[in-house]
Amino acid sequence: MRVLLVDDHALVRQGLRAVLATTTDCDVVGEAGTGEEAVERASSLHPDVVVMDLSMPGAGGVEATRVIRTTMPAVRVLVLTTFSDDERVRAALAAGATGYLLKDAAPEEVVAAVRSTARDEAPVDPRVARALLPGAPVPGRDRGPALPPRERDVLDRIARGLSNRQIATELGIAERTVKVHVGSLFRRIGVADRTSAALWARDHGW
Numbered sequence: 001m002r003v004l005l006v007d008d009h010a011l012v013r014q015g016l017r018a019v020l021a022t023t024t025d026c027d028v029v030g031e032a033g034t035g036e037e038a039v040e041r042a043s044s045l046h047p048d049v050v051v052m053d054l055s056m057p058g059a060g061g062v063e064a065t066r067v068i069r070t071t072m073p074a075v076r077v078l079v080l081t082t083f084s085d086d087e088r089v090r091a092a093l094a095a096g097a098t099g100y101l102l103k104d105a106a107p108e109e110v111v112a113a114v115r116s117t118a119r120d121e122a123p124v125d126p127r128v129a130r131a132l133l134p135g136a137p138v139p140g141r142d143r144g145p146a147l148p149p150r151e152r153d154v155l156d157r158i159a160r161g162l163s164n165r166q167i168a169t170e171l172g173i174a175e176r177t178v179k180v181h182v183g184s185l186f187r188r189i190g191v192a193d194r195t196s197a198a199l200w201a202r203d204h205g206w
Helices: 010-020 035-045 061-071 086-094 107-118 126-132 149-159 164-171 175-189 194-203
Strands: 002-006 027-032 049-052 076-081 099-102
Touching: 002 010, 002 035, 010 027, 010 107, 027 035, 035 049, 035 061, 049 061, 049 107, 061 076, 061 086, 076 086, 076 107, 086 099, 099 107, 099 126, 107 164, 149 164, 149 175, 149 194, 164 175, 175 194
Parallel strands: 002 027, 002 049, 049 076, 076 099
Antiparallel strands: none
């Protein structure tokens, strides 16, 4: 997959390039240091995934994400930032970001998130998921339609921000089986993506 790195710190971009260079399926095709450059490079390089910082000079990562996703909907954006507060998370996801990861993630987590983003699986750092899903379940709240046990297991882990691969590992089942359960779950509760499923889980007291 073709990857564009966007961060105003050259050292961060160098580190990300080194991490992705250890893989056989991630090809870093370019870099950018501002939001404006990110839009320009994405337009000319046609990456599959843009790894996007949020805080940069000029147009920040949220605005760059919005422009890229609006004008180039096939391009996926993985936010990689130091910010985990609710306001920034929601702004980035509303702008069209597919995934959201924090910069202290381990190298293998970054690689896994890039791959998941390319597959449009919406990887979300568990700490970010907690920002999106504050508070404990409310007793007596309508929990929505009855879910099969395995789909309940999957929903619980989506709400915690786990990827399909992580869910498969926890449940001891194949990743392709998780994908089947996720698709069935989405249809059952009437959502189209993992973030909406996580918010549905919060709203229904899961």
